Amino acid sequence: MTTLEVKDLHVSFIDEEEETSKEILKGVNLTIRTGETHAIMGPNGTGKSTLSETIMGNSNYTITQGDILIDGESILDKTVDERARAGLFLAMQYPAEIKGITNAEFIQAAVNARRNEDNPVPVGEFIDELDHSLKILNMSQEMVDRYLNEGFSGGEKKRNEILQMMMIKPKFSILDEIDSGLDIDALQVVSRGVNSMDNKELGTLMITHYQRILNYIKPDFVHVMMGGRIVKTGDSSLAAELENNGYASLRDELGLDI
Ligand code: ADP
Ligand code: MG
Ligand code: MG
Helix, strand or coil: CCEEEEEEEEEEEEECCCCEEEEEEEEEEEEEECCCEEEEECCCCCCHHHHHHHHHCCCCEEEEEEEEEECCEECCCCCHHHHHHCCEEEECCCCCCEEEEEHHHHHHHHHHHCCCCCCCCCHHHHHHHHHHHHHHCCCCHHHHHCEECCCCCHHHHHHHHHHHHHHHCCCEEEEECCCCCCCHHHHHHHHHHHHCCCHHHCEEEEEECCCHHHHCCCCCEEEEEECCEEEEEECHHHHHHHHHHHHHHHHHHCCCCC
16 A cells, blocks of 8 residues: 655745745645545635646645655655656646657656666557557547647547556546546546556545536545635535535635635
């Protein structure tokens, strides 16, 4: 078992040109173990993407306090690449398009980066696994031969993020609004991909605005994030409660001024 721990995390966005600083995360605590699925729900602008980008090592955000640890060891001095090699994966809310590298090449490089340098994945094995994953995700071979995300629709980009995750087999997977913009069929396909992963070896953090995807990917824990903090933690019934009563009602219940 591996543990990912976010401890009293404070993150600011600092605009050097404007000389302004805005605190976005105000003391987030979260512990995820491999084998667990966590969901973070929260209104827009509350810092969910900031949390995922900061865990992954995006240097646009400045950590002013707290720590992020894997098995008790801080990863704050690790680059994005080093964190990926250590087993972190982020499916981004807005995946980038990259010309000049095909999807298949990108995935193969990412898979090999997780392995020993002198032990790259055998090509036959890679192709078999790719075929298998493409089938689960209802994706065509043609999509992996295209440049990374180029010309992909929103839904195809999301599927492609899940394809990368299935192939890379991270220890911790952060899915940032993987459900946004998906119709019900695409949502089911994406969920099938996530659920096909070996659950014991993987810790999942699902970030979502809506409860809908949690009907397909069952969380063990649901956290509500508001105003840059986790204000409530519960089981999956908390998601249903939120869907019925809305965030405003929780804000009132907790007496929050945000
Ligand atoms: P969420 O994902 O919950 O919708 P975000 O983490 O994207 O929230 O944003 C949290 C807050 O941080 C918002 O007020 C947003 O405007 C601000 N923010 C995030 N990224 C930047 C940025 N690059 N520049 C300025 N403000 C930012
Ligand atoms: Mg589980
Ligand atoms: Mg976001």
